[in-house]
Amino acid sequence: MKRFTLSVITLVVALLVITACAQNQATPTTAPTEQTGAVTEQPAPTPVPTKQEQPAAEGSLLEVVKQRGKLICGANANLPGFGYLDQEGNYAGFDIDFCRALAAAIFDDPDAVEFRPLTAKERFTAVQTGEVDVLIRNTTWTLTRDASVGMDFGVVTFYDGQGIMVRKEDNITTLEDLQGAAICVTTGTTTELNLADQMRARGIEYTPVVFETADNTFGAYEEGRCDAVTTDKSGLVSRKSLLQDPEAHVILDATLSKEPLGPAVLQGDPIWHDVVMWTVFATIQAEEFGITSENVDDFLNSEDPGIRRFLGLEGELGENLGLTNDFAYRVIKNVGNYGEIYDRNLGPGTPFELPRGLNDLWTRGGLLYSPPFR
Numbered sequence: 001m002k003r004f005t006l007s008v009i010t011l012v013v014a015l016l017v018i019t020a021c022a023q024n025q026a027t028p029t030t031a032p033t034e035q036t037g038a039v040t041e042q043p044a045p046t047p048v049p050t051k052q053e054q055p056a057a058e059g060s061l062l063e064v065v066k067q068r069g070k071l072i073c074g075a076n077a078n079l080p081g082f083g084y085l086d087q088e089g090n091y092a093g094f095d096i097d098f099c100r101a102l103a104a105a106i107f108d109d110p111d112a113v114e115f116r117p118l119t120a121k122e123r124f125t126a127v128q129t130g131e132v133d134v135l136i137r138n139t140t141w142t143l144t145r146d147a148s149v150g151m152d153f154g155v156v157t158f159y160d161g162q163g164i165m166v167r168k169e170d171n172i173t174t175l176e177d178l179q180g181a182a183i184c185v186t187t188g189t190t191t192e193l194n195l196a197d198q199m200r201a202r203g204i205e206y207t208p209v210v211f212e213t214a215d216n217t218f219g220a221y222e223e224g225r226c227d228a229v230t231t232d233k234s235g236l237v238s239r240k241s242l243l244q245d246p247e248a249h250v251i252l253d254a255t256l257s258k259e260p261l262g263p264a265v266l267q268g269d270p271i272w273h274d275v276v277m278w279t280v281f282a283t284i285q286a287e288e289f290g291i292t293s294e295n296v297d298d299f300l301n302s303e304d305p306g307i308r309r310f311l312g313l314e315g316e317l318g319e320n321l322g323l324t325n326d327f328a329y330r331v332i333k334n335v336g337n338y339g340e341i342y343d344r345n346l347g348p349g350t351p352f353e354l355p356r357g358l359n360d361l362w363t364r365g366g367l368l369y370s371p372p373f374r
């Protein structure tokens with residue numbers, strides 16, 4: 001009797017284990033396995049609804065955006081190279097191109113996006129209240145913003161660090177030279193706290209002169225109300241180009257902080273978050289594959305399974321996200337890969353000529369690394 005009970009228990013445990021394993025097995029019975037690409041016969045898994053079988057974007061902002069027919073992107077209007085209004089009054093820049101890439105991924109139309117200009121102070125409220133679907137505006141990913149401001153980050157579009165700009169004639173070369181200085185800084189940014197931390201750590205006394213917008217911060221610096229001005233190095237390079245005599249100013253070598261800049265969405269909407277992240281990853285992966293807006297159509301004949309999946313010629317990667325399978329193709333065709341976006345806005349031939357540095361592919365010594373498209 002005891003033996004019989006034991007056998008029953010063993011059988012039940014074995015069944016439970018098999019069921020649990022089957023539920024983890026997301027690949028269809030005869031699909032190529034992840035590791036080998038070989039076709040294997042496996043026991044039929046217990047049917048679990050996949051993302052495609054579920055109403056893909058139900059309850060997600062993705063559905064709202066699709067029904068609205070356009071994306072609303074929170075942007076910067078005052079940062080040449082990143083987010084600004086060009087001579088025709090159109091939004092342009094590196095961050096703006098990622099808004100356009102997202103519109104291309106969803107609508108196959110990079111113009112299906114409305115931009116909302118936001119100051120540093122306004123930006124998170126705009127996401128929290130749903131005024132914007134996504135914030136792509138030189139915004140640093142920090143723990144506090146992630147955990148208590150209610151944002152979700154997850155992918156970095158630009159690895160930056162905080163810098164300091166001074167007038168050349170003042171012969172300031174190190175942070176220590178700023179003893180007793182007045183330093184202009186914008187409120188609602190990571191900048192204020194970084195400055196305070198760094199100066200305290202070095203025992204340097206200074207007076208912060210705080211403004212709400214970059215225009216006021218840099219205006220005050222230009223008027224001579226501060227000895228120095230501080231923000232992300234990208235912001236300094238950008239705003240230096242707007243000063244009356246850019247050559248009269250210099251950005252110090254010192255880097256005060258890590259500023260990983262990337263898109264932020266409202267916390268708690270994993271479907272929308274995935275769409276935003278994988279759109280950015282598509283630009284990075286395309287550059288790694290050597291796929292550009294110019295040659296993407298040639299790749300439609302590729303026999304490389306990785307490229308075929310990436311472009312949506314095989315598999316269901318896009319549908320898994322609630323998009324079409326060719327979403328990466330749409331992004332690259334309409335907006336270009338990461339390198340194209342970078343070069344167009346910040347690279348050679350632009351007023352900024354920013355070296356790729358950390359913002360290069362991992363294969364060239366940078367930090368850009370897309371998870372696998374599979």
Ligand SMILES: N[C@@H](CCC(=O)N[C@@H](CS)C(=O)NCC(=O)O)C(=O)O
Pocket residue numbers: 076077078079118119120138139140186188189190191212213214215231232235236239259261
């Ligand atoms: N990356 C930093 C700083 C971002 C930031 O907003 N910088 C200011 C100073 S350059 C800016 O872009 N202001 C634009 C404006 O005032 O419209 C952060 O996320 O807090």
